[in-house]
Amino acid sequence: MKELRQIAVYGKGGIGKSTTCSNLSAALSNQGYRVLQIGCDPKADSTKNLVGDQKKLSVLEQLKLKKNAVLDDIVTKGFANTYCIEAGGPEPGFGCAGRGIITAMEIVEKLNVFQELDIDIVIYDVLGDVVCGGFAVPLRMSFAKEVYLVTSGETMALYAANNISKAIKRFGERSSVRLGGIICNQRNAYLEHEVVEKLADKISTQVISWIPRDNIVQECEMKNKTVVEGAPDSAQAKVYDDLASKIIANTNMVIPTPLDDEGFDLMIKQPLMMD
Amino acid sequence: MDKSKTVKLSSLVSAIDKELIEIGECIDMHQFCAFWGAYDVFSYFDDIVLLVHGTSGCTANRHFLSAMGHKDFCDSKTHLTTNMKENDIIFGGEQKLIDALNETAEKYPDKNIAVLTNCCTDIIGDDVQGCIESLPEELRSRIVFMNTGGYSGKSYRDGTENAFRLLAEKLYDFSCCGSGTPNKTVNLFLRRWIWDPSKTNEIKNIINDLAIIGVEVNEIFDHGFNTEKLKKMGKADLNVALCPFFSRGFLDQLYNLGGIGYSDAAAPVGLDATVSWLKNIAEKLGIDADIMADERVSALSLERDRLREKIGEGRKCVIWNQTGDRLLSLIGFAKELGMKPIVVGVEPSAIREKMHIFRKEVLEGGLDATVYASKYIDEIRELVGELDDPIIFCNDNYFSGKKVFRYRFAHNNIYGLEGAKSMYAELTKVLDTEPNKYSLFLEE
Ligand SMILES: Nc1ncnc2c1ncn2[C@@H]1O[C@H](COP(=O)(O)OP(=O)(O)OP(=O)(O)O)[C@@H](O)[C@H]1O
Ligand SMILES: [Mg+2]
Numbered sequence: 001m002k003e004l005r006q007i008a009v010y011g012k013g014g015i016g017k018s019t020t021c022s023n024l025s026a027a028l029s030n031q032g033y034r035v036l037q038i039g040c041d042p043k044a045d046s047t048k049n050l051v052g053d054q055k056k057l058s059v060l061e062q063l064k065l066k067k068n069a070v071l072d073d074i075v076t077k078g079f080a081n082t083y084c085i086e087a088g089g090p091e092p093g094f095g096c097a098g099r100g101i102i103t104a105m106e107i108v109e110k111l112n113v114f115q116e117l118d119i120d121i122v123i124y125d126v127l128g129d130v131v132c133g134g135f136a137v138p139l140r141m142s143f144a145k146e147v148y149l150v151t152s153g154e155t156m157a158l159y160a161a162n163n164i165s166k167a168i169k170r171f172g173e174r175s176s177v178r179l180g181g182i183i184c185n186q187r188n189a190y191l192e193h194e195v196v197e198k199l200a201d202k203i204s205t206q207v208i209s210w211i212p213r214d215n216i217v218q219e220c221e222m223k224n225k226t227v228v229e230g231a232p233d234s235a236q237a238k239v240y241d242d243l244a245s246k247i248i249a250n251t252n253m254v255i256p257t258p259l260d261d262e263g264f265d266l267m268i269k270q271p272l273m274m275d
Numbered sequence: 276m277d278k279s280k281t282v283k284l285s286s287l288v289s290a291i292d293k294e295l296i297e298i299g300e301c302i303d304m305h306q307f308c309a310f311w312g313a314y315d316v317f318s319y320f321d322d323i324v325l326l327v328h329g330t331s332g333c334t335a336n337r338h339f340l341s342a343m344g345h346k347d348f349c350d351s352k353t354h355l356t357t358n359m360k361e362n363d364i365i366f367g368g369e370q371k372l373i374d375a376l377n378e379t380a381e382k383y384p385d386k387n388i389a390v391l392t393n394c395c396t397d398i399i400g401d402d403v404q405g406c407i408e409s410l411p412e413e414l415r416s417r418i419v420f421m422n423t424g425g426y427s428g429k430s431y432r433d434g435t436e437n438a439f440r441l442l443a444e445k446l447y448d449f450s451c452c453g454s455g456t457p458n459k460t461v462n463l464f465l466r467r468w469i470w471d472p473s474k475t476n477e478i479k480n481i482i483n484d485l486a487i488i489g490v491e492v493n494e495i496f497d498h499g500f501n502t503e504k505l506k507k508m509g510k511a512d513l514n515v516a517l518c519p520f521f522s523r524g525f526l527d528q529l530y531n532l533g534g535i536g537y538s539d540a541a542a543p544v545g546l547d548a549t550v551s552w553l554k555n556i557a558e559k560l561g562i563d564a565d566i567m568a569d570e571r572v573s574a575l576s577l578e579r580d581r582l583r584e585k586i587g588e589g590r591k592c593v594i595w596n597q598t599g600d601r602l603l604s605l606i607g608f609a610k611e612l613g614m615k616p617i618v619v620g621v622e623p624s625a626i627r628e629k630m631h632i633f634r635k636e637v638l639e640g641g642l643d644a645t646v647y648a649s650k651y652i653d654e655i656r657e658l659v660g661e662l663d664d665p666i667i668f669c670n671d672n673y674f675s676g677k678k679v680f681r682y683r684f685a686h687n688n689i690y691g692l693e694g695a696k697s698m699y700a701e702l703t704k705v706l707d708t709e710p711n712k713y714s715l716f717l718e719e
Contacts, residue, residue, distance in 0.1 A: 064362055094367030096399040103361055 004114055006122040007180070007247065008138045011150030012160035013128035016185035018046045019217060019226075020150055020243075021125040022082075025050060026228035027237075027244035029080035033120040036075075037082060038108065040138060041127040042089025042097045049226045050078030058088020059104040071111050079229045083117055097127075098134020105137050129160050130167040139171045146180045146253065148208065151199070153184070153192025155268055158199050162264050165203050165256035178253035181208035183243065188213055198267055203256040209243040212236065276617075276661055280648045284606075284618065287646055288633045291626050298623045308425025310393050312434020315467055316442070317389040318352070322501040324386045326379050327356040328372045328403060329393035329424075355379060364399055369406050376407070380414050387446065387502070389438075390420040397424030419445045432628050435467075436524030443528030448506045459560055460493040461485065462508045462535075464516035464526070466690075473686045480693040481517065484549065487572070488557040488564040496522065509533055513559050517690050518542055519632050520600045541636055544604035546572070546579055546695045547611040571692055575699075582699050583613045585706055591665040592680075593658065594618045594644070599629040601684060603636050605668050606644045608698065614666065619658070620650040666705070675712050680705050 011017045018039070025037045025047075039046025044058045056076045062069040076084045087104035089097040114122060124138040138144045147168050151161040161182065171177040184196045184207055193210075200207045212235075220230030227236045259267060290296050310333055317323050327334045334356040357375045359368045372390075379388055392403060407418050419441050423434055463481060465474065474497070482492055493511035494504050508514075514526050514537040526537040540555035541548055550566050557564050566572055592614040596602045602618060609616040626633050636642045647658055652673055659665060659674055672679045680702050682689075688697040 060365060064366065090366045094369065095363075095365050096367075097365075099361075099399070100365040103365060 002120065004119060004122065005146065006124070006138075006144040007146045007148065008124040008126055008144035009148050009150060009183075010126050010130065010161075010164045011128075011185075012157040015150050015152060015157050015160075016211070017125050017150050019049070019221075020183055020185060020211065020240075021123050022047060022049045023226045023228050023237075023240035024244055024247070025082045025123055026079050026226045027241045028121055028248075029082045030228065030241070031244055031248075033248075034118055035082050035121050035123065036114065036117060036119045037078075037084050037123045037125060038138075039084075039086040039125050040101050040104070040135065041087070041125065042092075042100065043127075044086035044088045046125040047076070047078060047082075047084035047086060049221060049224055049229075050082050051076045051084050052078070052224045054078075056086075058086040059107050060088040060090075060100050063103065063107065069107065069111070071113060071116055074107070074111070075113065075117070079226065083119065085113070096134070098132040101134040102137050105143065109142075130164055136167055136171070139167065139177050140175070145176050146178060146250075148180050148183050148247070150183045150185050151196065152187035153189035153195050154187055157187075158195065158268065159264060161199065162203065162258050165205075165258040169256050169258055172255035179203070179205050179256045180247070180250050180253055181206045183207075183209050183211065185211045186213050195268065198270070202259055202263070202267055204254050205256060206252050208246050208250060209239070211239055211243070276647065276658060281617075282646045282648065284621075284642075284644045284646050285637050287621070287623070288626060288630075288637045291623055292630060292634060292638070296623055298627055307431050308423070309421075309429035309431065309434030309437070310391060310423040310425050312431040312436075313389075313391050313421050313423050313438040314434070316435050316438035317391075319496065319498055319500045320387075320442075320502070321499050322386050322503075323389050323419075324379060324383045325354060325389050325391065326375060327354070327391050327393060328368065328375070328401065329356065329359050329391075329396040331356045331358045333393045359395055364395055367399065368396060368401050369403075372401065372403065372406050373410070376410065376414065376418065380417065386417075388418045390418060391423045392421075394424045394426040397422065397427065430628060432520070435521060439522060439525035440528050442505075443525055443532060446502050446505060447528070447532065448502075448509075458491075458512070459489060459562065460491045460511045461513045461515045461538075461556065461560075462494045462496065462511040463492050464496045464514065464518075464522040466518040467521045468685065470686070473688070476688060476693075477517075477690060480688065480691045483693075484543075484553060484691040485556070487566055487569045488553050488560075488562050490556060490560065490562070496525075509535070511535060513538060513556065515556055518600060520629055523631070539635065541607065541632070541640070542600060542604045543690050544694060545608040545611050545698070546575055546692070548604065548607050549691050549695060552691075575692055575696060578696070578699055579611070582703055585703065586612055586614060586666070588613045590614050591662045592616050592668060593647075593655070593662070593665055594668040595620045595655065596668065596670070597622055597625060597650075599625045600632055603632065603642060604689075606642055607636075609644075609668070610642075612702075616644040617647050617658070617662075617665075618644050619647045619655050621646055621648070622650075666702075672711060672713075676710050678705055678710055 009017050009021050021037055025035045028035045037047050054076050059074045062073045074085055078084045087101055089100040124144055126138055127135055130136050149161040149164055151157040168177060168179050182200050186192055196207055214236045216227055216231050216234050216236045220227050223230055228240055231237055317325050334354045357368060357371045363371055403420055407415055407420055494508045514529055514535055516522050519542055529535045536559060538556045538559055540552040543549040543552035553566050592609045594605045594616050596605055597620055606616050649655060667674055667677055667679045669679055670683055672681055682698060682701055688694045
């Protein structure tokens, strides 16, 4: 049996997780892998640039409608034969989104999706932060073993990345969950390179990719496309293709060493104080 | 006896009262959480229908709880729940609640509706109050709501007393308070979880006892109660409760809002406690009665003297009872029989929870005993082994070859003269029979 790789992508809200994930999925698919992307976010917008105009209900919307959803009800085939699932969730202010993720994952498991679709790589795109146990579910036993943190050089994004590595550490100590690296989705923040490198160093990991900020992302987004699909010859598409290759080849898997709040504060300020 | 494990009950109560002892949140294992307390109280009312917003288990279990039934009877009333499922937990159950409220209101047009929540609803934070506020006034005015999720530490007592308070605020019509001609009548609040035939018996006995001081019963707070009866309670001169723990929230409200006082005497368990109980009521009502001159009282007093002699002055007794108010009753009972009580299995959290009773009886009233701080069967057996032929008050016989007074409060006479009489008779029987060589655990 081939080995299934399951990768979770975490990071601060709005940092570029979904953009990165869907471009990564598209690039991996182009490289010949069978990829499934699971959006673990009540917004259910993770795979929108892969599926284009196709409208399908999220797992939880399906659950609302009928008790026994089948595979076809929840899986959409997107660009380059990427498979896409959205967990979905409640409206803001109602119910329990964390419980929603748990239930959605249970359904995915029950439907035996990975085996049925003969998947090589699963990518979980998980909402902003590990806000409760529900959003840590992709990290628990039998789900994702590899985690990537998306951050920019902005303080709050770095803070979230450090925070999430606390959860990875906790799970890592009792299972094989590991941190594979930081993906820097650049915002051209002041001393961005220095401070992101610094964080990677402090938490004992690597920066696996520097993704430039480029308007081509928005241009493609306007057409509901990833850059890989909408501008395949662009430099940005090359970056995502590169990221895909690096992730495939990556063996640098660690239990991170997150900073405490004081240490984090110091790390943020130090590069700024150098001159 | 391991001296490091003994303490005076009064010192323990005082330390707990002054918060010198760290006590974790603990829900009384005998009585469960606030959900149950509130459920019990609202269930007394025939004109209130209960709707539980949450998962259905808590409601369904109720039918089979032993406390909810007795011989040939189990709780077969209709209990309603919104029956939350996975979907409702994820997406929120508010719409389901609103639909259920409308449906309930339609099905039971003459009833008020009490909405309770259980843990699931509380965890996901459904805005129950908001849902009720959004309903039209005519429906809203029929609904009372209590947040009773037990996981957050709300105890059975929070449940009963808050339900009582809510009832008094919402349903009680205070207009007729004081409208009765002062004629020495009282409202009687029974203990909870009492069923027929014990209940009818107990009511009859207490009415007889109250007659000694020339007092009559106006209304009885009992199952099958309703808002009309509640209103009529206003005609009484005083409220009296058999259990000082149950209904206090209600009594407070009836006093604060309706001006009807209440007797705060301890539970009438044993002759002494019954006499003080009656005395307290008589005093509150300005009645001058010579209780000791009553024939039944003097006859029982002789009976008690005989038992006291049989026991032997200063004999040690070990009391194992975790529910605070009963513990105090049994200490008083042992003392009036000349025994020296050692109490075991005391839960500090139960004392804290019922502090108003402990403060009154122990700190102010001087009721005291030795506490042996253990709840482990082996340690208690060891203690019992060291004592010279003690009497053990315990619900089950864990002590083969020992004198065990196994007197369950449930389904037995305990209050008033008849209660004392039955308890004396049972204890006499224990002393007159060879102790059982079989216990619940071992055979020797
Ligand atoms: N490298 C980039 N260059 C330019 N724009 C980008 C880049 N990455 C992301 N964006 C823009 O940032 C916006 C937010 O990105 P995205 O939706 O991927 O973030 P997210 O982390 O998934 O957010 P959320 O936490 O809300 O799910 C997108 O609309 C996208 O246009
Ligand atoms: Mg996203």
